[in-house]
Amino acid sequence: MNTNEDQDLTLQVQNLLAEAIQVPLELVTPDLAFGDLPQWDSLGHMEVMLKLEEQYGVAIDADRIARLISIPEICRFLQEDHHGN
Amino acid sequence: METKPDLVLLQIEPRTPIPDFMLREIQSKLAYADEHIRAASVSPEGIQLQVEPGTSQPELIEKVQRIVESLAYGAIKPKVQILEDYMDRPVPSRLDPMPELIRMGEVSPESAGVFAFGPLVVRLMEFFESQFLALADSFQAAPYRFPTMIPASYLGRVNYFRAFPHSLTFATHLRSDLDVIDEFSQHAACEEGELQSPSKSFAAVKNLLSPAVCYHLYFALADKPLPQGQVIATAVGHCFRYEANNLASLERLWDFTMREVIFVGSKDFVLENRETARQRMRQTFERIGLAYRVESANDPFFIGEFRKQAAFQSAFQLKFEISARLPYKESTLAVGSYNYHQDFFGRNLNITLPDGSPAHTGCAAFGLERMAFAFLAQFGLDTSQWPAEVRQAVA
Known part of the structure; x- marks a missing residue:
């Protein structure tokens, strides 16, 4: 995957996250992690997981919930595990 | 399920398939579906209810289906982690102690989930309380005493009404x-x-009966920096969790006593102390000879919150329950738990560490009545069969 695609995916995940935890996009930085914003708390995190499930068809299990705790981790997962690239 | 003669048996085929790992959770939640339900049983074959005659069945069935759908649809399988397993420790009794306890006047049912206790049970509870106090002393935990009531505004601030509306008193x-x-x-x-x-x-409700002990400490520490950046405290108190027709025997009480050792500080401080508490209690339970295991668990969130909250707790291994063996029914009873709340209370109550970040919290919590009941289920009422340490303390 080239750099432009990386950036596109990061932006997609930023948008998804902003929508899931209901914050303005400008607060969602590319390296944002669980707990960095008060809205990305336990319930917020589960909203993010459910959105990932809905938009990318990803099956969410306990291991993934514990692992996907930052935007870079989510992007890495979507690239490697989901897209199989 | 044995049907009582004055009740109607109702068989329901769930619209949403129920995964095996959700059977028990759904069965316990069905107690809140409708006041006319007197008993519920959920198995892979379907749902069986015992309801009062004259109940409007279409409405009741719809409520049952709503509960099943909310809990079963897209349910995330919990990650089961067993930290200790001593379930095969030999114990001398296989009898349900409850009938004999009532006959002896050691337990007097006052109403559903509300019991009075006689001298043997009280001394046994005091023995376990001394063990939990010894745990608190090993941390030099500061003693606190909290009221039985808790302001509604407190529970509102930590989203309790949304998470556990069904169990409020x-x-x-x-x-x-x-x-x-x-x-x-x-x-x-x-x-x-x-x-x-x-x-x-009746006046407007401004207070509730407290559902937990540690909440009071977090409110005492709210809206200010944490003294010395960390606190270890202990307190015992009556707690109240309404469990509808799940209230049975001493396994599920509406009014029960909980001893807690509470940790507030950095993430590492809380997690290390929670682990130390577990190791120390392992030695205590070994000395007593209790058959039990410590396994990951989740709190009994209500249906709207269950899927997300329970999955989060499971994924991050926030709660481990001490499940004592009940030999007479080949089942277990949660007698305590080791909990980590991350920075949930620190954030919501503005409890801050010296660097300004929200404090993390956790606790080791033990139910005294359940502890005594599980012991009696394993060791019986003949004190000559008890471990010497317990027999001497209770004599």
Whole structure:
């Protein structure tokens, strides 16, 4: 995957996250992690997981919930595990 | 499920398939579906209810389906982690101690989930309390004493109403109005255990009966920096969690006693102390010879919150329950838990560490009645069969 695609995916995940935890996009930085914003708390995190499930068809299990705790981790997962690239 | 003669048996095929790991959770939640349900059983074959005659079945069935759908649809399988397993420790009893405890006057049922206790059970509870106090002392935990009631505003601030509305117990009083008080004093009466009085006689609810001990400490520490950046405290108190028709025996009480050792500080501080508490209690339970395991668990969130909250707790291994063996029914009973709340209370209550970040919290919590009950289920009522340490303490 080239750099432009990386950036596109990061932006997609930023948008998804902003929508899931209901914050303005400008607060969602590319390296944002669980707990960095008060809205990305336990319930917020589960909203993010459910959105990932809905938009990318990803099956969410306990291991993934514990692992996907930052935007870079989510992007890495979507690239490697989901897209199989 | 044995049907009582005055009840109607209802068989329901769930619209949403129920995964095996959700059977128990759904069965316990069905107690809140409708007041006319007297008992529920959920198995892979379907749902069986015992309901009062004359119940509107279509409405009741719809509520049951809603509960099943909410809990079962897209349910995330919990990650099961067993930290300790001593379930195969030999124990001398296989009898349900409850009938004999009632016959001896050691347990007197007052109402559903509300019991009085006699000297043997009280001394046994005091023995376990001494063990939990020893744990608290090993941390030099500061003693606190908290009220039985908790302000509604406190629980509102930590989203308790959303997470556990089904188990709340409200405290109220007559309105401060002479006519209301006069009317009540002249006409109040109990019929079939229910106080007959117009609901408008009662004041607005500003307090509830407390569902947990540690919440009081977090509110005592709220909106200021944490002293010395960390706190270890201990307290015992009555807790109240309404469990509808799940209230049974001493396994599920509405009014119970909980001893907690509470940790507030950095993430590492809380997690290390929670782990130390578990290791120390492992030695205590080994000395006593208790058959139990410590396994990951989740809190009994209500249906709207369950899927997300329970999955989060499971994924991050926030709660480990001490499940004691009940040999007479080949089942287990949660007698305590080791909990980590991350920075949930620190954030919501503005408890800050010296660097300004929200404090993390956790606790080791033990139910005294359940502890005593599980011991009696394993060791029986013949004290000569008890471990010497317990026998001597209770004698």
